[in-house]
Amino acid sequence: MALPDYEAWAIFAAVARHGSFTAAAKELNLSKPTISKAITRLEQSLGTVLFHRTSRKISLSTAGRSLLPHAQQIAHDGETAMEAARDTTHLLRGQVRMAAPLSYGLSHLAPVIAGFMTKYPEITVDVQLSDARIDLVEEGFDLAVRIAALPDSSLRAIKLRRIERHFVAASAYLERRGKPEHPSQLSEHDCFIYSNLPTPEIWHLTGPTGATVSVQPKCRLRTNNGTLELASLIAGHGISNLPDFLIEEYLANGQLTRILHDWHFEPIDLNIVLPPSALRPARVNALVDHLRDKLR
Structure with a gap:
């Protein structure tokens, strides 16, 4: 029995996240032909098309959309395993992607992120500020700061404080x-x-x-x-x-x-929201702990 092509699955997740072979190649530090060959290899092994390609853009096929959550989970688990190995050296590195509301991000989150970068010089942080609701899993975020009365969902939430x-x-x-x-x-x-x-x-x-x-x-x-x-x-x-x-x-x-x-209105809270999996890279846990300490 052949092993799954884990590399191709992770590359698929990266291409879907960026909507571009070139951007995925840059993120993964691979050549564009390597990216293209991996996607072709995965499509051939699955017997289905994952992306529709034109001269100007690519888009997920119906099969690609249905298989993307599996690719994201494979990539996530691989990163978590690598991070666990790095823990033995006590050196955290890599990227953490987070989303936050625009006004709160500018007024309160900015100095907290600066402090985190000082504390962990090997971790890069990608912060996207928007008041629009985002899908953490689909858009590839590790966590989000949200100010809301959260609906029941599979996401994990850590309440920081009440917002009046x-x-x-x-x-x-x-x-x-x-x-x-x-x-x-x-x-x-x-x-x-x-x-x-x-x-x-x-x-x-x-x-x-x-x-x-x-x-x-x-x-x-x-x-x-x-x-x-x-x-x-x-x-x-x-x-x-x-x-x-x-x-x-x-x-x-x-x-x-x-x-x-x-x-007054219905109470709302300041929350850290995380994807459903309890397994997270140590660098993500480091940022969660930092936010929990500084934003309470």
């Missing part, structure tokens, strides 16, 4: 338009809507007695990034609700004022 969201406005706006005393009054005010909420146009709030209310705010600004709202908030153009890490500085210096103190 507060209603805020500038004093100039409140002096001009008045301060709302109940969420129902938000329909009469200019509000900023964060479009990545589950129901951005309808706000579901819980009050001091546990009573709930759903309101449809009057939209003056709609965006998928909370940081963008800050300049317009400070300029007195409306009311928004934002996570504590974005507004703590502006509350402290008086540029923004909290309102509707007793009303």
Whole structure:
């Protein structure tokens, strides 16, 4: 019985991740012909086409999409075994890919990553910042930092801390338009809507007695990034609700004022999210431990 072509499976995973033979060759430090021959060899052994090729691009075939998770697992297990061997020398190296929200990444994650790079000079870090939800396994990420009430899934989650969201406005706006005393009054005010909420146009709030209310705010600004709202908030153009890490500085210096103190959204958490497998390269565990220590 012939052994599986582990190298070809790992190369398949790399090509699928990059969508390019050239980029995969660069990452793996192999020649482009070697990459092409490995894919051809794997396709012949499987009796199916993995990629559709044109002069301009490649794309996964139906069979390729169905087989990709197996290739990713093979590549992952191989990297984990190599990392375990390196552990014996106490030298961690290689790349860790992580995703994080844009605003939080810029305001809080950046110095933490800098500290990690100082601590582990042989580990390279690929950080992708976006407020869009990404698929860790399909897109080849080792971990993600997420701010959300996580749905049940096969992903592993490590809760770091609770994130509080507060209603805020500038004093100039409140002096001009008045301060709302109940969420129902938000329909009469200019509000900023964060479009990545589950129901951005309808706000579901819980009050001091546990009573709930759903309101449809009057939209003056709609965006998928909370940081963008800050300049317009400070300029007195409306009311928004934002996570504590974005507004703590502006509350402290008086540029923004909290309102509707007793009303809040469903709680959300700051989480580290990991693929389902309990086996991870030691370099990934090192970053997880560093984030857990610094972001709590």
